[in-house]
Amino acid sequence: MPTKHTLLSTAVGVGIAALASTAVAEEITIATVNNADMIVMQKLAPQWEEATGNTINWVVLEENVLRQRTTQDIATGGGSFDIMFIGAYETPIWGANGWLTSLNDFGDDPDYDLEDIFQLVRNGLSADGNLYAVPLYSETSFTFYRTDLFEKAGIAAPTEQITYTEFAEMAAKLHDPDNGVFGTCQRGKAGWGENMAFVGTMANAFGARWFDMDWNPQLDSPEWNAAITYYVDLMNNSGPPGATANGHNENRALFKDGKCATWVDATSAANDVRNPATSNVADVTDFFQAPKQETDKGTGWFWSWALAIPASSQKADTAKDFLKWATSKEYFQMVGDTEGWVAVPSGTRASIHEDPRLLEAAPFAETIKNAIFSVDPADPTRDPVPYTGVQFVAIPEFQGIGNYVGQQVAAALAGQVTVEQALANGQQFAVREMTKAGYIK
Amino acid sequence: MARAVSNRTKGVNTAIAGALGFLMFFPILWILFLAFKTEEDAIRAPLEVLFGSGWTMESFATVQARSDYFKHFSNSVIISLGSTFLGLLVAIPAAWSMAFVPSKHTRNVLMWMLSTKMLPPVGVLVPIYLIFRDLELLDSRFGLTIVLMLINLPIIIWMLYTYFKEIPGEILEAARMDGATLRAEILYVLTPMAIPGMASTVLLNIILAWNEAFWTINLTASNAAPLTQFITSYSSPEGLFYAKLSAASVMAIAPILIMGWFSQKQLVRGLTFGAVK
Numbered sequence: 001m002p003t004k005h006t007l008l009s010t011a012v013g014v015g016i017a018a019l020a021s022t023a024v025a026e027e028i029t030i031a032t033v034n035n036a037d038m039i040v041m042q043k044l045a046p047q048w049e050e051a052t053g054n055t056i057n058w059v060v061l062e063e064n065v066l067r068q069r070t071t072q073d074i075a076t077g078g079g080s081f082d083i084m085f086i087g088a089y090e091t092p093i094w095g096a097n098g099w100l101t102s103l104n105d106f107g108d109d110p111d112y113d114l115e116d117i118f119q120l121v122r123n124g125l126s127a128d129g130n131l132y133a134v135p136l137y138s139e140t141s142f143t144f145y146r147t148d149l150f151e152k153a154g155i156a157a158p159t160e161q162i163t164y165t166e167f168a169e170m171a172a173k174l175h176d177p178d179n180g181v182f183g184t185c186q187r188g189k190a191g192w193g194e195n196m197a198f199v200g201t202m203a204n205a206f207g208a209r210w211f212d213m214d215w216n217p218q219l220d221s222p223e224w225n226a227a228i229t230y231y232v233d234l235m236n237n238s239g240p241p242g243a244t245a246n247g248h249n250e251n252r253a254l255f256k257d258g259k260c261a262t263w264v265d266a267t268s269a270a271n272d273v274r275n276p277a278t279s280n281v282a283d284v285t286d287f288f289q290a291p292k293q294e295t296d297k298g299t300g301w302f303w304s305w306a307l308a309i310p311a312s313s314q315k316a317d318t319a320k321d322f323l324k325w326a327t328s329k330e331y332f333q334m335v336g337d338t339e340g341w342v343a344v345p346s347g348t349r350a351s352i353h354e355d356p357r358l359l360e361a362a363p364f365a366e367t368i369k370n371a372i373f374s375v376d377p378a379d380p381t382r383d384p385v386p387y388t389g390v391q392f393v394a395i396p397e398f399q400g401i402g403n404y405v406g407q408q409v410a411a412a413l414a415g416q417v418t419v420e421q422a423l424a425n426g427q428q429f430a431v432r433e434m435t436k437a438g439y440i441k
Numbered sequence: 442m443a444r445a446v447s448n449r450t451k452g453v454n455t456a457i458a459g460a461l462g463f464l465m466f467f468p469i470l471w472i473l474f475l476a477f478k479t480e481e482d483a484i485r486a487p488l489e490v491l492f493g494s495g496w497t498m499e500s501f502a503t504v505q506a507r508s509d510y511f512k513h514f515s516n517s518v519i520i521s522l523g524s525t526f527l528g529l530l531v532a533i534p535a536a537w538s539m540a541f542v543p544s545k546h547t548r549n550v551l552m553w554m555l556s557t558k559m560l561p562p563v564g565v566l567v568p569i570y571l572i573f574r575d576l577e578l579l580d581s582r583f584g585l586t587i588v589l590m591l592i593n594l595p596i597i598i599w600m601l602y603t604y605f606k607e608i609p610g611e612i613l614e615a616a617r618m619d620g621a622t623l624r625a626e627i628l629y630v631l632t633p634m635a636i637p638g639m640a641s642t643v644l645l646n647i648i649l650a651w652n653e654a655f656w657t658i659n660l661t662a663s664n665a666a667p668l669t670q671f672i673t674s675y676s677s678p679e680g681l682f683y684a685k686l687s688a689a690s691v692m693a694i695a696p697i698l699i700m701g702w703f704s705q706k707q708l709v710r711g712l713t714f715g716a717v718k
Contacts, residue, residue, distance in 0.1 A: 029663055039507075057664075059663050060508075060674035061670075062673050062674075069659065072570060077574070078570065080579055278481065
């Protein structure tokens with residue numbers, strides 16, 4: 001018969017064990033978008049859950065909804081999420097506001113090997129020298145082109161960076177709408193993350209900039225005029241009809257269906273376009289650098305999707321543990337082993353980009369790496385600027401300005417306003433917003 | 442007296458009504474088609490989607506494997522039924538008092554209640570979010586039930602008020618003269634006469650609460666997330682997931698569609714209650 005002491009000590013022991021297991025096993029909530037890389041992560045995450053005893057609640061949202069939802073939660077300290085999937089635009093702004101947990105201590109973990117993550121990407125996800133997010137993948141933009149159509153038209157594939165003028169000539173030669181092929185497909189759907197991603201880098205190439213060193217908007221400059229005039233002419237002469245409805249997804253579908261001869265867009269789409277299971281043009285697609293014009297600065301954008309921990313999270317330690325697992329070398333290798341090396345997220349770790357298995361499965365990985373390395377978000381334009389960011393300006397006001405200018409550019413493309421009027425409207429809006437925010441008096 | 446209508450006019454009217462009905466139903470029909478296609482087939486040209494590709498349940502299986510449908514479904518049921526039930530508890534006495542014991546301010550009160558529906562919800566999102574954060578109601582079914590009850594309350598009160606106004610006050614007076622208490626008057630005299638109107642109010646509010654997306658997405662994360670969030674998780678910025686999005690949409694709207702189908706007679710009867718005198 002158990003003594004009173006035995007019963008007491010057993011009860012205490014069970015209590016401690018219960019408390020310990022509660023302390024160790026935690027449930028974290030991750031807010032993310034529904035893209036191919038995150039789907040793979042969701043598929044592999046049970047391995048982390050089994051190894052640690054922790055569990056994950058996935059909150060998967062459409063990109064715009066995710067942005068609005070996470071911004072609202074983090075700005076109010078709502079604490080609904082322990083990990084957020086955010087981009088290179090939000091990270092420095094939120095980090096500087098003190099809304100994100102610093103991940104500097106990742107550098108102390110030799111197994112994690114923070115230095116293996118490209119410096120450029122780490123810089124893009126830092127503010128004031130502190131790292132606030134770790135990348136799942138990074139991308140720039142380059143030109144997708146159809147090797148068969150180039151050959152048929154007698155056009156040699158560029159080996160050096162060509163100019164937009166040369167690009168327009170190529171597109172005009174390749175344009176064959178009667179046979180269902182358009183010379184070029186570019187983003188026309190309004191939005192700072194849609195048409196302005198392409199237009200912004202093209203404007204950089206034409207020597208334009210969003211603001212001068214005193215934060216005065218420059219949308220009424222001759223450089224912007226030349227860039228938007230070129231864009232409207234290019235799309236009207238060699239683009240598909242109704243281009244204002246086409247964003248990244250629509251153009252990707254058009255290109256994969258063989259409807260576009262050229263497309264300047266995200267390097268992250270390369271795996272999908274070159275995958276015979278999902279693309280009709282997998283074997284006849286290759287890539288060259290995004291064109292330049294007056295300058296070669298800022299001609300390819302820089303974007304990174306990364307994982308960050310809100311400062312309001314009560315489970316930061318568990319969240320950090322997951323972040324280390326999800327962006328480790330081992331994780332990327334696991335993706336290669338289970339999903340195929342062509343599906344490994346690109347533009348993040350040097351060791352993964354040097355892995356022979358990746359180079360064999362995705363020979364274009366080297367092109368992507370070189371394209372990413374050619375970008376410098378800290379020096380994106382011909383003339384000096386007070387901001388960082390290639391296709392965006394890393395200030396909170398940019399979302400509104402970028403969206404408005406995107407709408408004006410789309411209106412010019414649709415022929416509803418002239419290029420001059422669109423840019424004048426954009427300038428007026430930008431001046432008002434920047435004055436309201438106190439950047440200019 | 443019925444107006445004489447020629448067979449030709451009838452035929453033309455029927456054809457126009459049929460065409461309009463088909464046009465309105467077409468997006469749902471197309472979602473239904475895409476739900477049974479593979480992702481590759483779903484983005485083909487429309488005719489190829491219909492005739493040039495096979496049919497599969499693959500998307501439904503993938504959606505169920507990746508998301509917990511039944512958790513979202515049960516949240517939707519609890520939130521929509523709960524908010525409607527709570528709304529009725531408040532709305533029946535309110536509508537009764539305004540219909541049968543009106544004051545000189547009744548009209549203004551009714552108009553004020555309706556005016557709250559004119560405010561864009563996003564205008565009060567941040568204050569409500571902060572209140573929910575402080576009361577620890579974020580991502581809770583209870584919090585969401587209360588919010589949906591409150592936003593639908595003006596409609597419930599207005600609908601019930603309209604139905605109650607159709608009931609002759611003399612009948613209630615007669616009940617009172619027979620010694621009926623207020624509770625007995627509402628329960629045994631008013632309610633049976635207003636059943637069609639109340640049924641349509643309940644059905645309409647369940648539908649409104651079921652489909653409400655703004656608050657359900659903004660105030661939930663995972664525990665209380667209903668089917669609206671289940672759908673949005675398949676809306677993708679990169680890569681196309683039309684087939685899975687369609688499968689998720691079909692799974693989300695099927696219960697309410699089936700409920701609407703079976704109760705359409707009641708719904709129409711209630712909505713047209715009092716239209717003919």
